[in-house]
Amino acid sequence: MKNTNVxxxxxxxxCWGVIQGLKNNNLNxxxxxxxxxxxxxxxxxxxxxxxxxxxxxxYLNKVKRIIHDIDLKPIIVIAGxxxxxxxxxxxxxxxxxxxxxxxxxxxxxxxxTDKYKLAKISENIGLNSIPTINIHNEYELNEWxxxxxxFYKNGFFLKCKDSITFKNKYGTKGIICKSKKEIIDAYKKxxxxxxxxxxxxxxxxxxxxxxxxxxxxxxxxxxIEYNIQKKVxxxxxxxxxxxxxxxxxNSQLFNQARKLVKxxxxxxxxxxxxxxxxxxQEYKIMEINARFSVGVSLAVGAGDNLPLRMIEHFNGIxxxxxxxxxxxxLLWNPLTDLRFFLSRKIFKDFINNLSxxxxxxxxxxxxxxxxxxxxxxxxxxxxxxxxxxx
Numbered sequence: 559m560k561n562t563n564v565x566x567x568x569x570x571x572x573c574w575g576v577i578q579g580l581k582n583n584n585l586n587x588x589x590x591x592x593x594x595x596x597x598x599x600x601x602x603x604x605x606x607x608x609x610x611x612x613x614x615x616x617y618l619n620k621v622k623r624i625i626h627d628i629d630l631k632p633i634i635v636i637a638g639x640x641x642x643x644x645x646x647x648x649x650x651x652x653x654x655x656x657x658x659x660x661x662x663x664x665x666x667x668x669x670x671t672d673k674y675k676l677a678k679i680s681e682n683i684g685l686n687s688i689p690t691i692n693i694h695n696e697y698e699l700n701e702w703x704x705x706x707x708x709f710y711k712n713g714f715f716l717k718c719k720d721s722i723t724f725k726n727k728y729g730t731k732g733i734i735c736k737s738k739k740e741i742i743d744a745y746k747k748x749x750x751x752x753x754x755x756x757x758x759x760x761x762x763x764x765x766x767x768x769x770x771x772x773x774x775x776x777x778x779x780x781x782i783e784y785n786i787q788k789k790v791x792x793x794x795x796x797x798x799x800x801x802x803x804x805x806x807x808n809s810q811l812f813n814q815a816r817k818l819v820k821x822x823x824x825x826x827x828x829x830x831x832x833x834x835x836x837x838x839q840e841y842k843i844m845e846i847n848a849r850f851s852v853g854v855s856l857a858v859g860a861g862d863n864l865p866l867r868m869i870e871h872f873n874g875i876x877x878x879x880x881x882x883x884x885x886x887x888l889l890w891n892p893l894t895d896l897r898f899f900l901s902r903k904i905f906k907d908f909i910n911n912l913s914x915x916x917x918x919x920x921x922x923x924x925x926x927x928x929x930x931x932x933x934x935x936x937x938x939x940x941x942x943x944x945x946x947x948x
Contacts, residue, residue: 568638583869612639803856806885858920860920
């Protein structure tokens with residue numbers, strides 16, 4: 559694969575995970591990120607980091623200039639950046655002539671990213687999804703409140719379609735409401751959820767305790783490789799939402815995920831998230847990330863090198879799917895997991911919690927041959943702690 563150029567959009571810890579999969583394979587790795595010192599873009603394996611924010615004017619034209627600068631029809635990969643994914647997908651027709659996108663055009667992606675549409679599509683093909691209501695304005699909300707006679711026993715989870723912008727603005731993914739008054743109050747407090755409110759049945763348990771089926775798909779939506787993992791703890795903040803996760807085996811969820819992405823005509827990297835509903839003892843589809851997510855690091859560490867398998871496929875190299883999965887392998891980010899280890903929660907299952915130290919795992923973002931990303935995250939956390947104290 560010599561002289562293959564790969565351009566990764568998004569400089570986060572997800573980008574770092576993609577780089578871990580691609581390094582040392584004679585690939586020229588470029589990154590397009592919003593800053594010069596992000597965790598992924600600072601990697602020594604990156605040939606060049608182009609700084610470009612997704613809210614800049616003429617974004618697509620600037621991307622095209624970057625592609626022309628790199629040359630040789632580079633493979634375009636999205637790592638954790640939903641805004642870049644949307645803009646590039648909408649410009650797919652212009653990009654396909656000068657590059658090799660790993661994502662589908664917006665005509666396909668729109669149904670994937672719209673959580674309300676996704677829930678309806680899932681139901682239509684016989685899959686379980688979390689009941690979801692789509693609200694665009696206060697009038698629609700009041701009308702729904704007047705006609706909705708029953709509430710789920712655990713209430714509703716209110717969130718914004720544009721989860722990244724909402725979390726950056728308010729520091730949370732969403733709000734749990736157990737009454738109509740709480741819903742109205744939350745709607746006013748959070749600026750109408752930016753005009754993109756979704757009300758979902760609230761499924762008890764940790765918000766971030768999810769099962770994800772990560773896959774890379776060919777142009778016909780067939781699985782090239784996959785990895786199944788459970789998010790155990792969330793680190794929060796801007797360094798990636800996962801501090802601890804573990805690989806597992808679940809053929810039922812794999813088959814459901816495969817059926818859904820085939821129906822949606824997804825291509826490239828996808829991650830289908832499920833959550834267990836104790837009311838009917840069934841896993842429910844929550845959402846799809848149509849790009850690489852933070853779990854890519856765990857997949858690579860466990861031997862399912864999703865980024866490399868995808869790049870090899872684009873270069874005409876085919877491999878058989880690895881069905882001999884490494885189960886119980888961990889991803890651990892000790893820096894973002896500090897909050898847990900300094901809290902009382904660690905004593906709830908003390909021995910098991912400490913066993914993380916000796917279990918097989920990948921520690922992120924730690925690469926002894928490329929320490930700068932780890933140092934950047936470490937110093938950023940220290941600065942955040944000092945700022946909070948002061």
